[in-house]
Amino acid sequence: MSARILTRRAVGAAAAAALALVALVACSVSVSFGDEAAAVSTDVNDFVFESMAADYTLGRADDGTSTMTVVETFVAVFPEYDQNRGMRRILPDSYLGAPLHPQLVSITDAEGAPRPAEVESEDGVYVMTSRADDYVHGAQTYVFTYTLENVARFFDDTGVDELYWNVNGVDWAQPFGSVSATLHVPAELASALTGAESCYVGAAGATDQCPIASTTDVDGGVTVTASAADVLAYETVTIAVAFDADTFASFDSSYVASPFGWLQALAFLGVIGSFVWAIVFRTRMLRDEPGRPTIIAEFNPPPRIDALESAVLLGKTTKAIPAEVLEQAVVGSIRIEEAGRKLFGGLKLKAVLVDPARADG
Template sequence: MGGVFRRIGAGIGLGAAIALSLALPAGAAEPAGTAAAAPGIVRADVEDFTFSSVHVDYLLSRDDEGVGTATVTETFVADFPPAQNRGMVRGIPTGYLGAPTNPEVISVTDEDGDPRPYETDTEDGLLRVTSAVPEGEYAEGSQTYVFTYRVDNVARAMDNGVDEFFWDVFTTDAPQPVGSFTARIEVDPELADALTGDAACYVGGAGSEDRCDMPRAGAAFETAPVALDPPEGVTVAIGFEPGTFTSFDASFLASPWGWAQSAAAVGAVGTAAWAGVVRRRRLRDDPGRPTIIAEYEPPAGVDALTAAGLLGKSGRAIPAEILEQAVGGSLRIVEERGLLRPKLAAELVDPGRADENGLRVLKGLFGKDLPIGKTFTFGKSSSRFARAAQKLIERTGAQITREWKRRVPAGVVLVPAVLGLILGGATFAFGIVAMIQFVTWFPTVPLIALGFALIFVTIILVTRRPLNATGAEVRDHLRGLEEFIGWAEEDRIRMLQSPEGAERAPVDTTSPQQMLVLYERLLPFAVVFGQEKDWAERLAVMYGSDSPTWWAGSGAFNAAAFSSGMGSLTASAASSSTASSSGGSTGGGSVGGGGGGGSVGGV
């Protein structure tokens, strides 16, 4: 179980790694109190130094679970120029062939075994171990750094049918030359009998198949000294009998993070289902009408703006309100000639005919003074109109909430919302750690997406205020009005002539004037329901060769242009009431083929 807990600990460490920067940039100003560089010395890049020698020792073994492990001691003798470097950094790979290496730093010392200060961080698949003197000081001349660390999953089954320790004992990513490099790999006596006798050493640039000497002495292998120029490295391959090492199991349920993610996902799904039950039972609207009854008049005291807010169609609220003011006589719609197609504008006629909501819209369009005859062209952005529209929509929404919605105990909403946030977030976070720990992508990645989505689903399900009985009645009345507007003309006439219709508000269906007044009054509500085009076409037929008093065309009245203009007015009015954010200032084997390697450099 030790390997499992190490992997858990490494996962946590990788997920919480802190980025550090200890390098002193070339040419940086000297801190106060620091001796200046000697005259004539040009400050170079911190990578501009050499290693007189590098020696690495590997003790290769396996843990109780059969995982190949190595304890590594690397001795770097660096030659630093004056006043340039504060130390060096060693990058240790955190993965190898889809398995985590879980690097664990044991110590960083000098040649005498005295500890050197160091810090670690993870970056680009490396555990970076940085040993540096304090700011304002320099490591100069010959400096020895001894890095001792432990890594897992260093040996595994290969495609050639045997298990191998196939490892980059010196990286091809080092920008410094090495005067003399040697490596010694000692095999644990427990594994000595499993050696196949096959071993190889490769030297050179990445992909090189050039061999280097690596004689065997008992259960140990030691390379002959070689000089390395950037970007040359050294890779060793030592064969073991098949089954000597336990390969890393990347399957989902082999990882504790997979189990943790699964449990969190199940909890998140259950919470979302609970939120659905809460939505259905505790947050549903009060009963309205058992059946929808067709209506040809809006609810008493409810204008088109309020209807749009109640039905959740706030994007249509302002266009509907503008048309309501036009039909009521406070303004009229003017069709102006445009370069490619006509443009629509509003002209102030009589603000005294506007209701409270209408006055707010008129002031947004024409300003507080409301000068009669002033025009506003739709389609352009207007911050004044946008502010007035937004404030009116918010005010109407608050009124609807206050009068037509009921309160729900806070716990009914907060408990599933918070639990969904925690469990959905845990599903997401555990999945990320599992991926860092090289767990297979399926089902890890889909569960990450699911956890993220369930957070929003749960919150959306429980964040609503249900309608009370009065609000539900108004909603169903509006649905009846929508049904009436959507009927064929014969059905509307039949309904108006029925005993029930005649009792509500007698309408003489043979009187074109009465029918026109009725249909005009419903045009703003047709906009709310998205039926303005069909309703405008019907109105155009009723107007015949006449033009409505609230509409002024650029030429003779045209029924097709009128009905088309109603649709474009809705879009233009909506865009005009949206604030602009555009601003206004204009302006076989080979070197590098194994695990290990990593990077080295200066700071």
């Protein structure tokens, strides 16, 4: 099939969909020199990769978005002294705004025997770690198998859908003897291939090309292979394979596309509805009856106990006389009147006997 060179894009944080990091599990070790022992803090990054081979199987989900099963085989060559206990593979959890939803399937050795595996997701990355109980030495093979979503998308600069993928990534502090990638395109997607495919190698933004070729399988699928040798530290191999536009559905990042968006919208409507209901309930159910006067709460003392006695019982003797006077004025036995001004301001008050029959004992 005919081929053209796809645009080489910068390999930055947003475009590095296959961002690859390695963090070796290590600690300080004691190395014996004759009768003396010296504490040596080793650099866990002091090793090399003999090779890294990535095997990709592209697919299309029921909703039309792209999926990919990834099998990566790393051959790391560790020093013979105690330095490393394993390796860690770190992936971004999104690619150009679309979630990748990485899910680890397994971590094994070259023969398929399981290696220790643990995963964690934090700060926008997905971490897969194989940590041995003891130190590992020499050539060690780690096979990471995991799945991804939303790996292909439409690019305006080429006008086609592309799988634009960094095979190893630019964040490795170690060189690779070789980096290779094999992409399996099933028959149902092979007819959408445009024939445009490219391979690049180098640091971020490099345009040096590497060999890439495609063959047709007996089942109608297509296999694309690319490789590069002597990949230096902080360099990556990148492949770009083009498909007809609309081969894959784009990830819908709109607010209502997510079930959480709908839940938030429903919760917001619930809050608004509760607020409106509270207003209606207050204005209709809790409103005053038409023509009903204002109700003033009144409190009466117990029968046959006047304010004077109550003040004594409550220990408020300083308020006993004023309370008793006010109580007698309320029942109508006396009337409180103004009696002129005080010498230094204020009003004088006097109690005038009105009806002795209304007074208490």
